Amino acid sequence: MTLSYVPGDSLAHRLDPRSKLLVQAGFAAAAYAYTTPRGLAALTLLAVACLRLAGGGPRDLWTYRAAFPVLLVAPLVAGATLGPPWFRVERAATTGLASYRVLLILVVAAGYVRSTPVRESRAAIQRAVPGKPGQFLGTGVALVFRFLPLLKRDLLTAREAVRARGGGALPVRERVRLVAVAGINRAFGRADRLGTALNARCFAWNPTLPRLALGPADYPALAVGGGLALAAVATLA
């Protein structure tokens, strides 16, 4: 199951994307500043609350399964030593806490992804990054969302076709080449048609964006995000 935007009416859905981004940044800073059992216990409650307020649950974390082996193995590797005492518990505990804070940051990020539609994220990016770089990022991000499923299907179709023609007997390098060539050709074909279509429709650097406005619910969220960031800065001072 892939983590993605789920339409809904939760508190997180009603927040402005900018306040949600600030909460994530503040949370990450706090998680790095307070990597202690007590700090992470408090942040665990906050992280779970963020995900629940977005209507999410443990199932949304399955999307990060690729990260779990590294997070689990890292403390064991950190604790292991060549020679007595063979395993240093305090080193493993330090890395274990570091692994756990990464997991918490992923939980909060899942809440954002679940509760924020693409066009709001795009508007937030274009308002945060001024000028043409912002336009480039905003338009590009929207296009990536649009074309990812198509290109994914192109690649899987190509792999299926290679397999159906006895490609399983070919060396892996050759199979990779065949699938990648099909993917690139399709991507360039789509890009060139898209470029022509964009020009034909007067693609401009200053299009009209959806309106973003901070509502009453945003102020507590901004306070939480800003507070976490300040708390993280306070430990540096």
Added chain:
Amino acid sequence: MATSTESVDLVGDEAATNLARAALFAALVGAFAYVTFPNPVSPVRVTLQVLGVFLAGVYLGPVWGGASLVLYLAAGAVGAPVFEGGSAGVGQLVGQSAGYLWSYPLAAAAVGAVVHRGATLRDLDTVGLPTLVGSMVLGTAIIYALGVAGLALVLSLGPVEAVTVGAAAFVPAEALKIAAAVGIVRSDAVAAA
């Protein structure tokens, strides 16, 4: 909807096509995360994202190749399922994979800069095999140097431990991707280069 009364500032033919190509290549790197192949030398299956990084540098050049991977990171951060295993979110950009992800735009730009010897694209038929392979070895070095450094910082690991967790099982597969990339560029099978 917000209204704006300023005059329309057209993007123009060349930039629009480049933007479309950069965005499509970013989506392709994301789609590569879903296609895995068996690794001849390790039980960890190979995904092709790094191949996508190399090819972005080769086909789009240092500027648009790097820009394409910036789009990839931005889209993943706001929720496109383009990162490893189809995951997404800002968390990935500050988590254990941070070093690898942030190195992608740099690696694509480096590959492009070596292959094209500057910002303007040159005909790929005139690029020698040593240049092609060298550029991708450099790209691999950048990705793993930053990736392992990120892992060491984020998970409080020592250098040897970080290499054990983050590079030892994966580096051999990079040779396979470099070989595949050379095959792709040399075969003239990509029509729109």
